[in-house]
Amino acid sequence: MTAFLTLIIVLFIAIAIWQMVKIFDLAQVGSSNSQVATDKDNKINGYLMMGFLIFIYAITIASFWYLGDLPLTSNSASEHGPGLDKLMIISMALIFIVQTITQFLLHYFAFKYKGEKGRKALFYADNNTLEAIWTFIPVVVLAGLIIWGLFTWTSIMNVEETEDTLVVELYAQQFNWKARYAGEDKTLGMANVRLIDIDRANILGVDESDPNAQDDVITTELHLPVGKPVLFKMRSQDVLHSAYMPHFRAQMNCVPGMITQFGFTPTVTTEEMRLNPDIQEKVANINALRLENKEEIEAKGQDLMYEFDYLLLCNKICGKSHYNMQMKIIVETQEEYDAWIAEQKIFKNSLTNN
Amino acid sequence: MSAHADTHAHDDDHGHHHKETFVTKYIFSQDHKMIAKQYLITGTIMGVIGVMMSMMMRMQIAWPEKPNVLFEALLGKWAPEGVMDADIYLALVTIHGTIMVFFVLTAGLSGTFSNLLIPLQIGARDMASGFLNMVSYWLFFLSSVIMCISFFVEFGPAAAGWTIYPPLSALPMAQGGSGMGMTLWLVSMAIFIASSLLGSLNYVVTVINLRTKGMSMTRLPLTIWAFFVTAIIGIVSFPVLLSAALLLIMDRSFGTSFFLSDIFIQGEVLHYQGGSPVLFEHLFWFLGHPEVYIVLLPALGITSEIIATNSRKPIFGYRAMVMSILAIAFLSTIVWGHHMFISGMNPFLGSVFTFTTLLIAIPSAVKAFNYITTLWKGNLQLNPAMLFSIGLVSTFITGGLTGIILGDSALDINVHDTYFVVAHFHLVMGISALYGMFAGIYHWFPKMFGRMLNKNLGYLHFWVTAICAYGVFFPMHFIGMAGLPRRYYTNSNFPLFDDTANANVVITMFALVGGIFQLVYLWNFFYSIFFGKKTVQNPWRSNTLEWTAPVEHMHGNWPGEIPHVHRWAYDYSKPGHDDDFVPQNVPLYDGEEELQH
Numbered sequence: 001m002t003a004f005l006t007l008i009i010v011l012f013i014a015i016a017i018w019q020m021v022k023i024f025d026l027a028q029v030g031s032s033n034s035q036v037a038t039d040k041d042n043k044i045n046g047y048l049m050m051g052f053l054i055f056i057y058a059i060t061i062a063s064f065w066y067l068g069d070l071p072l073t074s075n076s077a078s079e080h081g082p083g084l085d086k087l088m089i090i091s092m093a094l095i096f097i098v099q100t101i102t103q104f105l106l107h108y109f110a111f112k113y114k115g116e117k118g119r120k121a122l123f124y125a126d127n128n129t130l131e132a133i134w135t136f137i138p139v140v141v142l143a144g145l146i147i148w149g150l151f152t153w154t155s156i157m158n159v160e161e162t163e164d165t166l167v168v169e170l171y172a173q174q175f176n177w178k179a180r181y182a183g184e185d186k187t188l189g190m191a192n193v194r195l196i197d198i199d200r201a202n203i204l205g206v207d208e209s210d211p212n213a214q215d216d217v218i219t220t221e222l223h224l225p226v227g228k229p230v231l232f233k234m235r236s237q238d239v240l241h242s243a244y245m246p247h248f249r250a251q252m253n254c255v256p257g258m259i260t261q262f263g264f265t266p267t268v269t270t271e272e273m274r275l276n277p278d279i280q281e282k283v284a285n286i287n288a289l290r291l292e293n294k295e296e297i298e299a300k301g302q303d304l305m306y307e308f309d310y311l312l313l314c315n316k317i318c319g320k321s322h323y324n325m326q327m328k329i330i331v332e333t334q335e336e337y338d339a340w341i342a343e344q345k346i347f348k349n350s351l352t353n354n
Numbered sequence: 355m356s357a358h359a360d361t362h363a364h365d366d367d368h369g370h371h372h373k374e375t376f377v378t379k380y381i382f383s384q385d386h387k388m389i390a391k392q393y394l395i396t397g398t399i400m401g402v403i404g405v406m407m408s409m410m411m412r413m414q415i416a417w418p419e420k421p422n423v424l425f426e427a428l429l430g431k432w433a434p435e436g437v438m439d440a441d442i443y444l445a446l447v448t449i450h451g452t453i454m455v456f457f458v459l460t461a462g463l464s465g466t467f468s469n470l471l472i473p474l475q476i477g478a479r480d481m482a483s484g485f486l487n488m489v490s491y492w493l494f495f496l497s498s499v500i501m502c503i504s505f506f507v508e509f510g511p512a513a514a515g516w517t518i519y520p521p522l523s524a525l526p527m528a529q530g531g532s533g534m535g536m537t538l539w540l541v542s543m544a545i546f547i548a549s550s551l552l553g554s555l556n557y558v559v560t561v562i563n564l565r566t567k568g569m570s571m572t573r574l575p576l577t578i579w580a581f582f583v584t585a586i587i588g589i590v591s592f593p594v595l596l597s598a599a600l601l602l603i604m605d606r607s608f609g610t611s612f613f614l615s616d617i618f619i620q621g622e623v624l625h626y627q628g629g630s631p632v633l634f635e636h637l638f639w640f641l642g643h644p645e646v647y648i649v650l651l652p653a654l655g656i657t658s659e660i661i662a663t664n665s666r667k668p669i670f671g672y673r674a675m676v677m678s679i680l681a682i683a684f685l686s687t688i689v690w691g692h693h694m695f696i697s698g699m700n701p702f703l704g705s706v707f708t709f710t711t712l713l714i715a716i717p718s719a720v721k722a723f724n725y726i727t728t729l730w731k732g733n734l735q736l737n738p739a740m741l742f743s744i745g746l747v748s749t750f751i752t753g754g755l756t757g758i759i760l761g762d763s764a765l766d767i768n769v770h771d772t773y774f775v776v777a778h779f780h781l782v783m784g785i786s787a788l789y790g791m792f793a794g795i796y797h798w799f800p801k802m803f804g805r806m807l808n809k810n811l812g813y814l815h816f817w818v819t820a821i822c823a824y825g826v827f828f829p830m831h832f833i834g835m836a837g838l839p840r841r842y843y844t845n846s847n848f849p850l851f852d853d854t855a856n857a858n859v860v861i862t863m864f865a866l867v868g869g870i871f872q873l874v875y876l877w878n879f880f881y882s883i884f885f886g887k888k889t890v891q892n893p894w895r896s897n898t899l900e901w902t903a904p905v906e907h908m909h910g911n912w913p914g915e916i917p918h919v920h921r922w923a924y925d926y927s928k929p930g931h932d933d934d935f936v937p938q939n940v941p942l943y944d945g946e947e948e949l950q951h
Binding site for chain 2: 084115135192239
């Protein structure tokens with residue numbers, strides 16, 4: 001209903017302005033029968049160009065003011081996060097400098113050189129020096145960004161599997177996530193979708209005859225010990241999915257028929273993150289908003305109050321319930337993690353009809 | 355290297371016309387000007403459909419799962435009691451993208467202006483093959499009709515995103531839209547590609563062979579350079595999408611495994627073995643990325659022409675502009691992998707694509723700076739066409755700059771497939787190309803219909819659109835950087851994103867106002883076709899050849915001989931001339947030097 005009312009109001013505003021333009025039009029009859037810009041048009045639109053420049057700056061400032069705390073450029077929870085955030089902030093700063101200057105020049109020139117009858121423009125067709133300068137400057141700046149970016153990219157993507165690495169399989173299906181841990185033997189058992197046996201609750205297609213698979217642990221929550229490198233081996237059983245873990249600055253597609261991988265080291269436990277003042281402020285803000293929509297949220301059966309948690313969400317269109325494909329991630333101390341994993345059922349014992 | 359173009363047969367012919375019936379004049383016309391108008395009208399209708407879809411999506415995002423009379427009226431069974439269904443949301447996402455990218459900004463933009471301007475600006479009687487040109491339009495029309503029919507099939511239209519990645523698009527059991535809807539999508543696109551190829555071949559052949567006497571390649575207006583290079587990119591890359599579509603049809607209907615392997619869905623294992631969805635992504639983006647430039651280059655060409663004309667100045671750095679078009683065209687075919695940094699392909703490949711992608715920023719920057727310098731010390735005629743051109747430069751800069759982030763593989767990890775990407779490409783190719791199209795329409799409307807568009811409505815249209823475009827897409831970057839994924843039917847299952855909800859409402863408001871104000875343009879457009887003020891022959895005092903042709907359209911474009919060309923298209927305000935423009939067909943006076951470029 002709100003939407004409809006809004007539409008109607010907008011429509012009325014549109015009609016009002018339309019009528020005003022018509023009046024404006026009628027008032028002009030006879031003064032010129034051509035629709036080419038007159039000096040008056042040039043003047044009005046020249047000033048509007050300056051107005052628009054101010055609008056661009058204003059919307060930039062307003063966006064920073066109201067939405068400035070949204071971007072994930074601080075408080076990352078992985079080892080490579082701060083480096084990435086730094087590169088992001090520097091790129092952003094660069095963009096804003098260039099944006100501010102070029103938009104100024106564009107709109108200021110449009111205002112300054114607005115046409116007047118009788119004036120002649122400067123015949124100025126070429127200047128090789130100038131063009132060389134503005135070819136060369138982007139080359140240098142971009143070269144710097146490319147080199148920095150590539151070093152960062154290589155160090156993130158080339159994860160080496162060592163003794164210390166925790167290997168976890170992320171398994172995607174319409175529309176949920178599962179995690180599989182290697183268990184005591186630190187080796188994931190073989191798996192293929194052809195081995196899925198729903199009757200025996202072997203939903204991931206783990207090879208029952210593989211000795212490495214017997215102690216694997218399959219869970220619906222992702223627990224990670226803090227400070228330990230984790231390497232995700234990702235599989236999907238049906239369509240493309242993407243494992244997106246924004247707080248860890250991590251993302252990789254899950255592709256049916258192949259195993260993709262992404263690794264990082266979590267650095268902040270869920271508990272610590274909840275105590276972070278920035279996060280607390282964000283959560284308080286969200287909860288204030290949620291209280292305003294109390295009835296609606298409760299009608300949906302969601303918890304009213306929000307508590308911070310790391311999340312894994314699906315970020316590749318995957319079908320009807322794509323918008324609700326998520327898994328909670330809990331980063332905890334090694335002891336907590338050990339206690340949790342010990343409680344989980346191992347694969348061998350999770351099968352039915354044994 | 356100028357090619358003498360007039361064919362004698364044509365010259366002899368134009369005096370005594372063949373009888374034209376309604377059908378040969380308005381429907382199965384082989385005249386490039388009529389075909390251009392047909393493209394424009396069809397593109398406009400598709401554009402209205404595409405924009406309405408985006409309005410519905412925005413309303414769903416701002417007020418998720420709320421009943422809405424508009425949904426009930428337009429979506430029927432897909433909005434029971436006015437609440438939009440999650441399946442149809444994805445279908446809207448998909449069809450909005452497909453229609454806007456291909457049907458509006460490829461066919462509507464290139465089809466209209468390449469057809470209208472190539473013969474008129476190079477001094478040719480018509481396209482090299484009028485018949486192929488006609489076939490090209492009617493194939494486009496057919497593909498539009500099939501795409502629209504797909505809205506009405508039982509399980510809805512294609513809903514796998516405009517990128518139709520398999521397996522989602524390949525398996526009818528994966529989602530409703532992957533059944534008959536996807537079949538129609540593929541058929542429609544295959545026909546569309548055939549249409550586009552016929553058109554492109556025609557443009558290339560016409561530009562190479564039919565230039566009038568004196569029209570050397572270095573005297574071509576930048577519009578023609580842009581259309582010419584765009585057509586070449588299309589010829590190189592569209593067939594690859596066609597092959598991808600054909601292979602996908604094989605996988606869907608004949609049980610092959612090009613893109614599918616190891617799939618378990620709805621309780622059964624499928625037989626597919628050994629294919630890879632990543633292969634499809636490569637094939638798709640081998641077109642998909644050049645497609646961005648197929649959309650953008652014509653808009654930039656149009657802008658070059660309009661900015662020079664209305665600044666009453668030569669375009670700054672003609673040679674650099676041509677070189678940058680060529681550089682962009684070349685680089686555009688080797689950057690497709692930047693859509694796939696996290697697709698599971700080898701990270702080293704990602705490094706290579708980062709390198710090529712950031713290279714393409716260089717010619718783009720050169721173009722932006724050259725536009726700004728063209729304005730400098732000009733005598734700017736701020737017509738609606740000029741405003742849209744300046745608007746294009748503005749959104750091209752704002753949208754292009756964030757490409758530096760998305761093209762950087764490391765930074766892409768965390769913003770990939772978020773609203774940051776949506777904001778980026780809508781500004782840099784969606785809005786920019788749309789502005790280019792509007793600029794072209796305001797500028798060449800007199801050439802097409804012999805009448806003028808109302809300028810005050812044009813001003814109103816521009817300023818509201820400009821404000822709304824920034825109002826929609828600027829704040830959207832921030833939402834994207836918060837990690838909000840695109841293509842979510844509702845965000846309400848993620849309390850984490852609750853603090854983006856208000857911004858989304860504001861964005862939707864801007865979108866609705868901007869969308870509704872396009873009615874001002876539509877009214878202006880259709881009203882002026884019939885009742886607009888009659889135009890003079892050269893209303894903008896422009897140099898290019900199309901304005902030497904009579905206002906009343908005639909078959910063959912010029913009565914008598916085709917004008918010969920003696921100079922480039924940008925002799926505006928040249929010292930030594932009384933007027934501030936010197937059309938290309940005016941010979942050099944004694945002792946006048948032609949600018950060397």
